[in-house]
Amino acid sequence: MPKVSEEHKEARREQILAGAQRAFARHGYEGATVARIEEETGLSRGAIFNYFENKEALFVSLVRRSSDRFVEIWLEHGYRALLEAIAHEDPDWLSVQVEAARRVRTDDRFREQITKLLEETEGRRRSRLERLAGVVRDDVPVEVVAHFLGTLANGFAFSRVTDDPMPDLGQLMTLIESGVSPRPA
Amino acid sequence: MPKVSEEHKEARREQILAGAQRAFARHGYEGATVARIEEETGLSRGAIFNYFENKEALFVSLVRRSSDRFVEIWLEHGYRALLEAIAHEDPDWLSVQVEAARRVRTDDRFREQITKLLEETEGRRRSRLERLAGVVRDDVPVEVVAHFLGTLANGFAFSRVTDDPMPDLGQLMTLIESGVSPRPA
Secondary structure (H helix, E strand, O other), rough: OOOOOOOHHHHHHHHHHHHHHHHHHHHHHHHHHHHHHHHOOOOOHHHHHOOOOOOOHHHHHHHHHHHHHHHHHHHOOOOOHHHHHHHHHOOOHHHHHHHHOHHHHHHHHHHHHHHHHHHHHHHHHHHHHHHOOOOOOOOOOOOHHHHHHHHHHHHHHHHHOOOOOOOOHHHHHHHHHHOOOOOOO | OOOOOHHHHHHHHHHHHHHHHHHHHHOOOOHHHHHHHHHHHHOHOOOOOHHHHHHHHHHHHHHHHHHHHHHHHHHHHHHHHHHHHHHHHHHHHHHHHHOOOHHHHHHHHHHHHHHHHHHHHHHHHHHHHHHHHHHOOOOOOOHHHHHHHHHHHHHHHHHHHOOOOOOHHHHHHHHEEEEEOOOOO
16 A cells, blocks of 8 residues: 655645635535545545544634634734735635534634634744734733724624724724823833 | 504514524525425415515514514623623524625625615614713714624634634623723823
């Protein structure tokens, strides 16, 4: 039996994620049936579920990939760059993530996958908070500042779903910076 | 034929809205079939669709009622009272509104109803902006301040859907007030 290299596995995993994201964005969470995911990835369900436990796990991996990318942009290039990235993200992909959030309340397998994700990423969240603590005001707990910025980013993503007109990001940033910048001595 | 009084019509309309909201919150948008709405309202589909054009129109009326109530609280009691109201709203009802937002992109009848709602409420939005303009900073257009506050409220509602831990609202308000308060002279 030929050995499957790590690179090959990684490429295959990426092929599945990219195709599945297209299927979810196009058809919604329910509408992205396994048959449609097969079609978009060009792979059989056997191959797909060799890499992911189930549809819920595949979707949550996509949410994680997407959110990791956004957090990376935030940490490397700042909060304005994050808003720009959200403003340029595929609104169909944002909208299926928003749509699927309710499943945390109604779908046990979905909630299980999200809980696992939150546990796995807890350490990284802590270290991000430490980085954030160095640059924002210190008269309010950094957890609250992070909540404020995360809530705004989610609300901003939500406004893409309904095609709300975008505000001027420079002016929006003026408000945000006034909110979180270190207080004058 | 007996005349149906205005009060009777109003009470019947309210009965339909209350029952339909329970059906949507419990079963999701798709899952709230006409049969389930009949069950929760105690009325026949004939009676229900005498008051509302279709399921989309009924749902959008509920969204409007909900959002009017929140805006009322905001204008009468301030932004913190709005956050408190969101923090105490039924998360299942919030989550079905979040879930349904995607329909603006995929469901023509739904988008039509939302467009009609936005047109009908445009005048009120303008007069709210004028009220807001009197109390917030004036170095950033009031439309951007309103967008900022609306985006935060939506993000906050979204965090209820996924049962995120709530931050201390007093501390959150400190950040928001720093963001939007009139600048010191």
